[in-house]
Amino acid sequence: MNAPTFLSQLIPPHASTEPGRHLLDLAREVAAIAAEHAEQVDRDAAFPQAALAALREHRLLGAMVPVEFGGDGASLDIVAAISRLLGAACASTGMVFAMHQIQVACLIEHGVGSPWHEGLLERVAAEQLLLASATSEDALGGALRSSSCAVRLQGDHYQLSKVAPTISYGEQADVILATARRHADAPQSDQVLICVLRQDRLLQALDQWNPLGMRGTCSNGFRIEARGDQEQILPVPFGEIADATMTPVSHILWAALWIGIAGDAVQRAKAYFQGQVRARPDIMPVSAARLAEAVATVQMMEARLDMALTHRRRRAGAQSVAALFALAAEMNGLKTSVSTLALEAVRAALLICGMAGYKCDTPFSLGRHLRDLWSGPLMINNDRILGNTASLLLAERSI
Numbered sequence: 001m002n003a004p005t006f007l008s009q010l011i012p013p014h015a016s017t018e019p020g021r022h023l024l025d026l027a028r029e030v031a032a033i034a035a036e037h038a039e040q041v042d043r044d045a046a047f048p049q050a051a052l053a054a055l056r057e058h059r060l061l062g063a064m065v066p067v068e069f070g071g072d073g074a075s076l077d078i079v080a081a082i083s084r085l086l087g088a089a090c091a092s093t094g095m096v097f098a099m100h101q102i103q104v105a106c107l108i109e110h111g112v113g114s115p116w117h118e119g120l121l122e123r124v125a126a127e128q129l130l131l132a133s134a135t136s137e138d139a140l141g142g143a144l145r146s147s148s149c150a151v152r153l154q155g156d157h158y159q160l161s162k163v164a165p166t167i168s169y170g171e172q173a174d175v176i177l178a179t180a181r182r183h184a185d186a187p188q189s190d191q192v193l194i195c196v197l198r199q200d201r202l203l204q205a206l207d208q209w210n211p212l213g214m215r216g217t218c219s220n221g222f223r224i225e226a227r228g229d230q231e232q233i234l235p236v237p238f239g240e241i242a243d244a245t246m247t248p249v250s251h252i253l254w255a256a257l258w259i260g261i262a263g264d265a266v267q268r269a270k271a272y273f274q275g276q277v278r279a280r281p282d283i284m285p286v287s288a289a290r291l292a293e294a295v296a297t298v299q300m301m302e303a304r305l306d307m308a309l310t311h312r313r314r315r316a317g318a319q320s321v322a323a324l325f326a327l328a329a330e331m332n333g334l335k336t337s338v339s340t341l342a343l344e345a346v347r348a349a350l351l352i353c354g355m356a357g358y359k360c361d362t363p364f365s366l367g368r369h370l371r372d373l374w375s376g377p378l379m380i381n382n383d384r385i386l387g388n389t390a391s392l393l394l395a396e397r398s399i
Helices: 018-044 049-057 076-089 091-111 115-127 238-279 288-314 321-353 367-373 382-397
Strands: 131-134 152-154 157-164 175-181 191-197 201-205 222-229
Touching (some): 018 076, 076 288, 091 175, 157 191, 191 222, 238 321, 321 382
Parallel strands (some): 131 175
16 A cells, blocks of 8 residues: 655745745655655665656756756755655655755866866756765775775876775766775875766676665665766865765755655654544544654754755855864754654654554555664764764864
Protein backbone atom coordinates (compact mmCIF):
# COMPACT_ATOMS: atom_id res chain seq x y z
CA MET A 1 0.00 0.00 0.00
CA ASN A 2 1.31 3.47 -0.87
CA ALA A 3 1.24 5.82 2.09
CA PRO A 4 0.00 9.37 1.41
CA THR A 5 2.38 12.25 1.90
CA PHE A 6 1.07 15.23 3.86
CA LEU A 7 2.50 18.29 2.10
CA SER A 8 0.03 21.04 3.03
CA GLN A 9 2.25 22.78 5.57
CA LEU A 10 5.62 22.54 3.87
CA ILE A 11 5.83 25.91 2.08
CA PRO A 12 7.83 28.58 3.92
CA PRO A 13 6.59 32.20 3.86
CA HIS A 14 9.78 33.49 2.16
CA ALA A 15 8.90 31.49 -0.98
CA SER A 16 5.98 33.77 -1.87
CA THR A 17 7.49 35.60 -4.88
CA GLU A 18 6.07 34.77 -8.31
CA PRO A 19 9.19 32.89 -9.58
CA GLY A 20 9.34 31.02 -6.28
CA ARG A 21 5.68 30.03 -6.45
CA HIS A 22 6.16 28.77 -10.00
CA LEU A 23 9.13 26.60 -9.07
CA LEU A 24 7.38 25.28 -5.98
CA ASP A 25 4.31 24.40 -8.03
CA LEU A 26 6.57 22.38 -10.33
CA ALA A 27 8.25 20.81 -7.30
CA ARG A 28 4.87 19.68 -5.97
CA GLU A 29 4.26 17.82 -9.23
CA VAL A 30 7.64 16.12 -8.94
CA ALA A 31 6.97 15.32 -5.27
CA ALA A 32 3.74 13.56 -6.18
CA ILE A 33 5.65 11.33 -8.62
CA ALA A 34 8.44 10.75 -6.09
CA ALA A 35 5.93 9.75 -3.42
CA GLU A 36 4.28 7.28 -5.79
CA HIS A 37 7.60 5.45 -6.29
CA ALA A 38 9.13 5.98 -2.83
CA GLU A 39 8.35 2.55 -1.42
CA GLN A 40 9.75 0.77 -4.48
CA VAL A 41 12.88 2.96 -4.45
CA ASP A 42 13.41 2.11 -0.79
CA ARG A 43 12.61 -1.59 -1.12
CA ASP A 44 14.88 -2.19 -4.11
CA ALA A 45 17.59 0.36 -3.25
CA ALA A 46 16.82 1.70 -6.72
CA PHE A 47 17.73 5.12 -8.05
CA PRO A 48 14.56 7.30 -8.33
CA GLN A 49 14.51 7.40 -12.12
CA ALA A 50 10.90 8.54 -12.43
CA ALA A 51 11.46 11.47 -10.07
CA LEU A 52 14.67 12.46 -11.87
CA ALA A 53 12.85 12.37 -15.20
CA ALA A 54 10.21 14.68 -13.73
CA LEU A 55 12.88 17.03 -12.36
CA ARG A 56 14.39 17.21 -15.83
CA GLU A 57 11.02 17.65 -17.53
CA HIS A 58 10.28 20.63 -15.28
CA ARG A 59 13.86 21.90 -15.66
CA LEU A 60 14.40 22.00 -11.90
CA LEU A 61 18.00 20.74 -12.09
CA GLY A 62 18.85 24.19 -13.46
CA ALA A 63 16.71 26.10 -10.97
CA MET A 64 19.66 27.77 -9.25
CA VAL A 65 21.64 28.50 -12.42
CA PRO A 66 21.71 32.28 -13.01
CA VAL A 67 19.31 33.63 -15.63
CA GLU A 68 22.18 34.84 -17.80
CA PHE A 69 23.29 31.22 -18.18
CA GLY A 70 19.81 29.93 -19.00
CA GLY A 71 18.54 28.95 -15.54
CA ASP A 72 15.86 30.35 -13.24
CA GLY A 73 18.24 32.12 -10.88
CA ALA A 74 16.46 30.62 -7.86
CA SER A 75 17.66 31.68 -4.44
CA LEU A 76 19.01 29.25 -1.88
CA ASP A 77 15.77 29.78 0.06
CA ILE A 78 13.72 28.46 -2.85
CA VAL A 79 16.04 25.51 -3.45
CA ALA A 80 15.83 24.67 0.27
CA ALA A 81 12.02 24.76 0.07
CA ILE A 82 12.11 22.40 -2.94
CA SER A 83 14.48 20.05 -1.09
CA ARG A 84 12.04 20.01 1.79
CA LEU A 85 9.08 19.22 -0.44
CA LEU A 86 10.92 16.40 -2.17
CA GLY A 87 12.25 15.04 1.12
CA ALA A 88 8.73 14.77 2.49
CA ALA A 89 7.75 12.67 -0.52
CA CYS A 90 10.89 10.55 -1.00
CA ALA A 91 14.04 11.14 1.02
CA SER A 92 16.30 9.68 -1.66
CA THR A 93 14.88 11.98 -4.33
CA GLY A 94 15.27 14.96 -2.01
CA MET A 95 18.87 14.04 -1.22
CA VAL A 96 19.79 13.62 -4.90
CA PHE A 97 18.29 17.03 -5.68
CA ALA A 98 20.00 18.69 -2.71
CA MET A 99 23.42 17.21 -3.45
CA HIS A 100 23.14 18.22 -7.11
CA GLN A 101 22.29 21.80 -6.14
CA ILE A 102 25.26 21.93 -3.74
CA GLN A 103 27.55 21.31 -6.70
CA VAL A 104 25.69 23.87 -8.80
CA ALA A 105 26.20 26.43 -6.02
CA CYS A 106 29.94 25.73 -6.06
CA LEU A 107 30.06 26.34 -9.81
CA ILE A 108 28.07 29.56 -9.52
CA GLU A 109 30.10 31.04 -6.68
CA HIS A 110 33.55 29.90 -7.80
CA GLY A 111 33.33 29.13 -11.52
CA VAL A 112 31.73 32.28 -12.94
CA GLY A 113 34.48 34.15 -14.75
CA SER A 114 35.95 30.90 -16.08
CA PRO A 115 34.62 30.35 -19.63
CA TRP A 116 34.70 26.56 -19.33
CA HIS A 117 32.70 26.54 -16.08
CA GLU A 118 30.26 29.13 -17.35
CA GLY A 119 29.72 26.82 -20.31
CA LEU A 120 29.06 23.96 -17.92
CA LEU A 121 26.43 26.03 -16.09
CA GLU A 122 24.76 26.69 -19.44
CA ARG A 123 24.75 22.96 -20.14
CA VAL A 124 23.25 22.21 -16.71
CA ALA A 125 20.35 24.53 -17.54
CA ALA A 126 19.95 23.51 -21.19
CA GLU A 127 20.60 19.77 -20.93
CA GLN A 128 19.56 19.28 -17.29
CA LEU A 129 22.84 17.59 -16.42
CA LEU A 130 23.00 15.84 -13.06
CA LEU A 131 26.02 16.74 -10.89
CA ALA A 132 27.53 14.58 -8.14
CA SER A 133 30.42 14.91 -5.71
CA ALA A 134 33.49 12.79 -4.92
CA THR A 135 35.21 14.33 -1.92
CA SER A 136 35.79 11.30 0.31
CA GLU A 137 38.76 8.95 -0.09
CA ASP A 138 39.35 5.38 0.91
CA ALA A 139 42.39 6.19 3.04
CA LEU A 140 40.90 9.32 4.65
CA GLY A 141 37.21 8.52 5.14
CA GLY A 142 35.05 11.63 5.40
CA ALA A 143 37.90 14.12 5.84
CA LEU A 144 36.62 16.69 3.35
CA ARG A 145 39.66 18.92 3.53
CA SER A 146 42.29 16.26 2.86
CA SER A 147 43.22 14.29 -0.26
CA SER A 148 45.74 11.52 -0.76
CA CYS A 149 45.31 11.32 -4.54
CA ALA A 150 46.80 14.03 -6.75
CA VAL A 151 46.09 15.53 -10.15
CA ARG A 152 48.69 14.77 -12.81
CA LEU A 153 49.05 17.53 -15.38
CA GLN A 154 50.36 16.77 -18.85
CA GLY A 155 50.35 19.78 -21.13
CA ASP A 156 46.77 21.06 -21.32
CA HIS A 157 45.31 17.87 -19.88
CA TYR A 158 44.84 16.33 -16.44
CA GLN A 159 44.77 12.75 -15.24
CA LEU A 160 43.17 11.56 -12.02
CA SER A 161 43.00 8.24 -10.21
CA LYS A 162 40.88 8.29 -7.06
CA VAL A 163 39.31 5.68 -4.79
CA ALA A 164 36.21 7.07 -3.08
CA PRO A 165 34.29 5.00 -0.52
CA THR A 166 31.09 6.90 -1.35
CA ILE A 167 29.87 8.68 -4.45
CA SER A 168 26.12 9.19 -4.29
CA TYR A 169 24.43 8.32 -7.61
CA GLY A 170 27.88 8.16 -9.23
CA GLU A 171 26.78 5.94 -12.10
CA GLN A 172 23.80 8.16 -12.88
CA ALA A 173 25.69 11.48 -12.71
CA ASP A 174 26.63 13.35 -15.87
CA VAL A 175 29.40 15.25 -14.08
CA ILE A 176 31.30 14.37 -10.90
CA LEU A 177 33.08 17.15 -9.00
CA ALA A 178 36.10 15.40 -7.50
CA THR A 179 38.75 16.63 -5.08
CA ALA A 180 42.46 15.88 -5.32
CA ARG A 181 45.79 17.37 -4.28
CA ARG A 182 47.00 20.10 -6.60
CA HIS A 183 50.07 18.08 -7.61
CA ALA A 184 52.02 15.06 -6.42
CA ASP A 185 54.21 17.07 -4.02
CA ALA A 186 51.38 19.17 -2.55
CA PRO A 187 50.29 18.63 1.08
CA GLN A 188 47.02 16.80 1.65
CA SER A 189 45.20 20.07 2.40
CA ASP A 190 46.26 21.77 -0.88
CA GLN A 191 43.32 20.59 -2.96
CA VAL A 192 41.58 21.42 -6.20
CA LEU A 193 38.08 20.57 -7.45
CA ILE A 194 37.80 18.98 -10.89
CA CYS A 195 34.67 18.72 -13.05
CA VAL A 196 34.86 15.19 -14.44
CA LEU A 197 32.56 14.72 -17.42
CA ARG A 198 30.88 11.39 -18.14
CA GLN A 199 32.90 10.88 -21.32
CA ASP A 200 36.15 11.60 -19.44
CA ARG A 201 35.81 8.91 -16.79
CA LEU A 202 35.84 5.22 -16.08
CA LEU A 203 34.02 4.12 -12.91
CA GLN A 204 34.60 0.79 -11.20
CA ALA A 205 32.08 -0.01 -8.47
CA LEU A 206 33.79 -1.35 -5.35
CA ASP A 207 30.79 -2.61 -3.40
CA GLN A 208 27.03 -3.15 -3.35
CA TRP A 209 24.76 -0.46 -1.92
CA ASN A 210 22.49 -2.06 0.69
CA PRO A 211 22.12 0.48 3.53
CA LEU A 212 19.60 1.05 6.31
CA GLY A 213 18.08 4.17 4.72
CA MET A 214 18.52 6.66 1.87
CA ARG A 215 18.58 3.54 -0.25
CA GLY A 216 17.78 5.25 -3.53
CA THR A 217 20.87 7.47 -3.46
CA CYS A 218 22.94 4.49 -4.70
CA SER A 219 26.04 5.70 -2.85
CA ASN A 220 28.49 2.99 -3.83
CA GLY A 221 32.23 3.19 -3.47
CA PHE A 222 34.05 3.72 -6.76
CA ARG A 223 37.45 3.85 -8.31
CA ILE A 224 37.60 6.80 -10.72
CA GLU A 225 40.00 6.98 -13.61
CA ALA A 226 39.64 10.27 -15.47
CA ARG A 227 41.36 12.33 -18.12
CA GLY A 228 40.28 15.69 -19.48
CA ASP A 229 41.23 19.28 -20.16
CA GLN A 230 43.12 21.22 -17.52
CA GLU A 231 40.57 24.04 -17.75
CA GLN A 232 38.00 21.73 -16.11
CA ILE A 233 39.78 22.35 -12.78
CA LEU A 234 38.05 25.14 -10.88
CA PRO A 235 40.36 28.17 -10.57
CA VAL A 236 39.74 28.60 -6.82
CA PRO A 237 41.45 26.44 -4.16
CA PHE A 238 39.09 23.80 -2.82
CA GLY A 239 39.62 24.99 0.75
CA GLU A 240 37.98 28.29 -0.18
CA ILE A 241 35.17 26.51 -2.03
CA ALA A 242 34.51 24.25 0.95
CA ASP A 243 34.51 27.03 3.54
CA ALA A 244 32.52 29.60 1.59
CA THR A 245 30.05 27.40 -0.28
CA MET A 246 30.14 23.62 -0.17
CA THR A 247 29.91 23.19 3.60
CA PRO A 248 27.33 25.88 4.42
CA VAL A 249 25.11 25.07 1.42
CA SER A 250 25.33 21.35 2.25
CA HIS A 251 24.23 21.91 5.82
CA ILE A 252 21.38 24.21 4.75
CA LEU A 253 19.97 21.90 2.07
CA TRP A 254 20.45 18.76 4.14
CA ALA A 255 18.66 20.45 7.03
CA ALA A 256 15.78 21.42 4.75
CA LEU A 257 15.55 17.83 3.53
CA TRP A 258 15.54 16.44 7.08
CA ILE A 259 12.85 18.92 8.12
CA GLY A 260 10.76 17.72 5.19
CA ILE A 261 11.08 14.09 6.28
CA ALA A 262 10.31 14.90 9.91
CA GLY A 263 7.49 17.24 8.93
CA ASP A 264 5.81 14.53 6.90
CA ALA A 265 6.13 12.10 9.84
CA VAL A 266 4.51 14.60 12.18
CA GLN A 267 1.72 15.26 9.67
CA ARG A 268 1.02 11.54 9.61
CA ALA A 269 0.93 11.52 13.40
CA LYS A 270 -1.43 14.50 13.37
CA ALA A 271 -3.75 12.71 10.93
CA TYR A 272 -3.71 9.61 13.13
CA PHE A 273 -4.45 11.73 16.22
CA GLN A 274 -7.35 13.46 14.47
CA GLY A 275 -8.78 10.08 13.53
CA GLN A 276 -8.69 9.04 17.18
CA VAL A 277 -10.52 12.21 18.20
CA ARG A 278 -13.19 11.70 15.55
CA ALA A 279 -13.69 8.11 16.71
CA ARG A 280 -13.97 9.09 20.40
CA PRO A 281 -14.73 12.83 20.61
CA ASP A 282 -15.50 12.53 24.32
CA ILE A 283 -11.94 11.40 25.19
CA MET A 284 -8.75 13.33 24.52
CA PRO A 285 -6.05 10.83 23.45
CA VAL A 286 -3.14 10.48 25.84
CA SER A 287 -0.79 11.42 23.00
CA ALA A 288 -2.13 15.01 22.79
CA ALA A 289 0.82 16.54 24.62
CA ARG A 290 3.29 14.47 22.65
CA LEU A 291 1.78 15.72 19.36
CA ALA A 292 2.06 19.32 20.53
CA GLU A 293 5.73 18.75 21.37
CA ALA A 294 6.40 17.11 17.99
CA VAL A 295 4.86 20.06 16.13
CA ALA A 296 6.91 22.45 18.26
CA THR A 297 10.07 20.49 17.41
CA VAL A 298 9.41 20.88 13.69
CA GLN A 299 8.70 24.59 14.18
CA MET A 300 11.96 24.95 16.08
CA MET A 301 13.88 23.30 13.23
CA GLU A 302 12.14 25.59 10.73
CA ALA A 303 13.17 28.64 12.72
CA ARG A 304 16.74 27.39 12.95
CA LEU A 305 16.89 26.90 9.20
CA ASP A 306 15.36 30.32 8.47
CA MET A 307 17.93 31.94 10.76
CA ALA A 308 20.78 30.14 8.99
CA LEU A 309 19.51 31.24 5.58
CA THR A 310 19.22 34.83 6.77
CA HIS A 311 22.69 34.86 8.29
CA ARG A 312 24.28 33.36 5.19
CA ARG A 313 22.68 36.06 3.02
CA ARG A 314 23.99 38.76 5.33
CA ARG A 315 27.47 37.29 5.41
CA ALA A 316 27.72 36.60 1.68
CA GLY A 317 31.15 37.63 0.48
CA ALA A 318 32.51 38.03 4.00
CA GLN A 319 36.29 37.88 3.99
CA SER A 320 37.32 38.38 7.60
CA VAL A 321 38.52 35.37 9.55
CA ALA A 322 36.11 36.16 12.37
CA ALA A 323 33.10 36.25 10.01
CA LEU A 324 34.10 33.00 8.30
CA PHE A 325 34.62 31.26 11.64
CA ALA A 326 31.27 32.50 12.92
CA LEU A 327 29.47 31.33 9.79
CA ALA A 328 31.17 27.92 9.91
CA ALA A 329 30.24 27.45 13.58
CA GLU A 330 26.64 28.40 12.88
CA MET A 331 26.30 26.07 9.91
CA ASN A 332 27.89 23.24 11.87
CA GLY A 333 25.35 23.85 14.62
CA LEU A 334 22.53 23.79 12.09
CA LYS A 335 23.62 20.39 10.80
CA THR A 336 24.11 18.72 14.17
CA SER A 337 20.98 20.16 15.77
CA VAL A 338 18.54 19.50 12.92
CA SER A 339 19.86 15.99 12.23
CA THR A 340 19.27 15.20 15.92
CA LEU A 341 15.93 16.98 16.36
CA ALA A 342 14.47 15.43 13.21
CA LEU A 343 14.99 11.99 14.70
CA GLU A 344 13.34 13.13 17.92
CA ALA A 345 10.32 14.40 15.98
CA VAL A 346 9.89 11.07 14.17
CA ARG A 347 10.35 9.17 17.42
CA ALA A 348 7.48 11.20 18.92
CA ALA A 349 5.36 10.64 15.81
CA LEU A 350 5.95 6.89 16.04
CA LEU A 351 4.82 6.83 19.67
CA ILE A 352 1.66 8.74 18.69
CA CYS A 353 0.81 6.38 15.83
CA GLY A 354 1.79 3.28 17.77
CA MET A 355 1.51 0.03 15.84
CA ALA A 356 -0.05 1.85 12.87
CA GLY A 357 3.26 3.69 12.50
CA TYR A 358 5.38 0.65 13.30
CA LYS A 359 3.82 -1.47 10.56
CA CYS A 360 5.14 -1.02 7.03
CA ASP A 361 1.82 -1.20 5.18
CA THR A 362 -0.40 1.50 6.69
CA PRO A 363 -1.02 5.15 5.73
CA PHE A 364 0.83 6.07 8.93
CA SER A 365 3.97 3.95 8.46
CA LEU A 366 7.09 5.71 9.73
CA GLY A 367 9.83 3.11 9.40
CA ARG A 368 11.24 4.64 6.21
CA HIS A 369 11.31 8.11 7.78
CA LEU A 370 13.23 6.82 10.77
CA ARG A 371 15.72 4.82 8.70
CA ASP A 372 16.33 7.66 6.25
CA LEU A 373 16.89 10.18 9.02
CA TRP A 374 19.51 8.07 10.73
CA SER A 375 21.80 8.97 7.85
CA GLY A 376 21.81 12.58 9.09
CA PRO A 377 24.08 12.27 12.13
CA LEU A 378 26.38 9.93 10.14
CA MET A 379 26.90 12.09 7.03
CA ILE A 380 30.10 13.85 8.07
CA ASN A 381 29.71 12.37 11.54
CA ASN A 382 28.21 14.72 14.13
CA ASP A 383 31.02 13.92 16.55
CA ARG A 384 33.57 15.11 13.99
CA ILE A 385 31.57 18.29 13.34
CA LEU A 386 31.12 19.06 17.03
CA GLY A 387 34.85 18.70 17.56
CA ASN A 388 35.51 21.08 14.68
CA THR A 389 32.97 23.54 16.08
CA ALA A 390 34.66 23.50 19.46
CA SER A 391 37.96 24.34 17.76
CA LEU A 392 36.30 27.20 15.85
CA LEU A 393 34.83 28.62 19.04
CA LEU A 394 38.20 28.51 20.77
CA ALA A 395 39.87 30.26 17.83
CA GLU A 396 37.05 32.82 17.61
CA ARG A 397 37.59 33.84 21.22
CA SER A 398 41.21 34.75 20.51
CA ILE A 399 40.48 36.95 17.47
